Every structure is written in structure tokens, then in C-alpha cells.
Amino acid sequence: MKNARLGILMLDTRFPRILGDVGNPASFDFPVRYHVVPGATPEAIVLSDPRPWTEAFIAAGRALVDQGCTGLATTCGFLTLARDEVQAACGVPVASSALEEVPRIAAVLPPGQVPGIITISQASLSPAHLAAARVAAGTPVIGVDRGSxxxxxxxxxxxxxVPAARREMIEAARQLCADHPEVGAIVLECTNMPPHADAVADATGRPVHSILTYLNRFHAELT
Structure with missing residues (x-):
């Protein structure tokens, strides 16, 4: 798309990209341009250290910038580890993960409330990921590691x-809020979770933020 300002660095995947998934262009009200990074599978990026893939993501990002994109995003929240390097190398703003929204959300919540995070893999979400996204230590986190x-x-x-995935998101969100009543807003780390955001909000009564809400704001600020 010639007029796309937002370029999305995409993992090399074959799973369904349903409406609401950041990898589905129909999820956006504006044009986006994708660039798949060959070999960058979910196993390589989530279950392993994604940093060896940084140069590949930089190359893909530069290709998108050359095609006219003035901002970059990714299709995996765990790529926050590479965000600063990709941004510096490509010379445009990068929104790599919904985790990067946590500090902004924390700043606007009422006193005594904090954001809570739902991640695809609590076992893999390390302190390094959270630090890279400037997430405060002690922020509540729950994973859906064992689900379908x-x-x-x-x-x-x-x-x-899809119905099973939605049930698992709701169950995790309810457990997060039960374990941490101070949670005043929920952030979905995984870029494949936004299709279930409304269901999670309805089930918990909390506002839900995702890579889509992040990118809507991010795109509006691009020049």
C-alpha cells in the first residue's frame, strides 16, 4: 500500500490471523504494510532469546522505511527486547509491544490502582523483557501458558x-483480578490477543489495552 505510514515487522507464521490480530490488515482503520522476517517463528522469538534476530528485524525495518513507512511495529510483544536497537538503526519511531504502554497506563490510573499484564507465556516473560518496556517491578502478571x-x-x-482461546483469556483475567484486586486496567502482551479484548473487559469490568489500542494512538502521531 503506497500510502501506508505504519510498517509491521511480522513473525514467520502460519497460524490463523483472525480479525483483531495485528497480523490481519483488516484489524486497522488505516493502511499498513507488512514485512515477514524469514525464520523468526514464535518458538524462536518467544521461547528463545530474540536478540540474535535483531539484525534481521533491522534489515526488514529499513526495507519498510525505504517503502515510505514513518513508523514501525511488530507482531510479537517479546520483541520489546529489540525495540531500542531497531529504532536507532531505522531512524523512525518503533512500537514493538503493548508492554510499552504499561508505564503510561500506570501514570493515569487512580491512586492505589496498577495495570496488570496477561502474557502468552509467563515462563518466558523475563525481568529483561519488562525492564526493556520500562514496566515497574512488581507489576502483576499472569500467563495462559497451559491453554490451547x-x-x-x-x-x-x-x-x-477461537472460543477456547476466549475462555482462557477470560479465566486468566478473572484470576489476575482476584489475585490482585489493585489491578485497575489490563494489558494484553500478546499481539494475537486483541480479538478477545472486549470479552475480557466485559468479564472483569476493567479497561483492556492491547497492541491495537497502542498502534491506533501511535499511528495518529506519525508524520
């Missing part, structure tokens, strides 16, 4: 049980 959603995405399956 995580298995489908992380194994890059060709099918996805």
Missing part, C-alpha cells in the same frame, strides 16, 4: 480454537 491458545500460537499450528 498458547499451544496453537507457540507451535505455529494451522488451526486455532
Amino acid at each position: 491458545f498458547a499451544r496453537s500460537i507457540l507451535s505455529d499450528a494451522e488451526t486455532l480454537d
Whole structure:
């Protein structure tokens, strides 16, 4: 798309990209341009250290900038580890993860409330990821590691049980709020979770933020 200002660095995947997934162009009200990074699978980026892939993402980002993109995003929240390097090398703003919204959300919540995070893999979400996104230590986190959603995405399956995934998101969100009543807003780390954001908000009564809400604001600020 010639007029796309937002370029999206995409993992190399085959799982379904349903409406609301950042990898589905129909999820946006504005044009986007994608660039797949060959070999950058969910297993390589989420279950392993993504930093060896930084140069590949920089090369893809430069290609998108050369095509006219004035901002970059990614299709995996764990790439926040590479955000600063990609941004510096490509010379345009980069929004790599919904985790990067946590400090802004924390700043506007009422006193005594904090954001809570739902991640695809609590086992893999390290202090380094949270530090890279400037997330405060002690921010509540819960994962959906054992569910069908995580298995489908992380194994890059060709099918996805959408109703089961939605149930798992709701269950995790309710557990997060039960364990941490101070949670006043929920952030969905995974870029494949936004299709379930409204269901999570309805189930918990908390506002839900995702890579889509982040990118809507991010895109509006691009020149």
C-alpha cells in the first residue's frame, strides 16, 4: 500500500490471523504494510532469546522505511527486547509491544490502582523483557501458558480454537483480578490477543489495552 505510514515487522507464521490480530490488515482503520522476517517463528522469538534476530528485524525495518513507512511495529510483544536497537538503526519511531504502554497506563490510573499484564507465556516473560518496556517491578502478571491458545500460537499450528482461546483469556483475567484486586486496567502482551479484548473487559469490568489500542494512538502521531 503506497500510502501506508505504519510498517509491521511480522513473525514467520502460519497460524490463523483472525480479525483483531495485528497480523490481519483488516484489524486497522488505516493502511499498513507488512514485512515477514524469514525464520523468526514464535518458538524462536518467544521461547528463545530474540536478540540474535535483531539484525534481521533491522534489515526488514529499513526495507519498510525505504517503502515510505514513518513508523514501525511488530507482531510479537517479546520483541520489546529489540525495540531500542531497531529504532536507532531505522531512524523512525518503533512500537514493538503493548508492554510499552504499561508505564503510561500506570501514570493515569487512580491512586492505589496498577495495570496488570496477561502474557502468552509467563515462563518466558523475563525481568529483561519488562525492564526493556520500562514496566515497574512488581507489576502483576499472569500467563495462559497451559491453554490451547498458547499451544496453537507457540507451535505455529494451522488451526486455532477461537472460543477456547476466549475462555482462557477470560479465566486468566478473572484470576489476575482476584489475585490482585489493585489491578485497575489490563494489558494484553500478546499481539494475537486483541480479538478477545472486549470479552475480557466485559468479564472483569476493567479497561483492556492491547497492541491495537497502542498502534491506533501511535499511528495518529506519525508524520
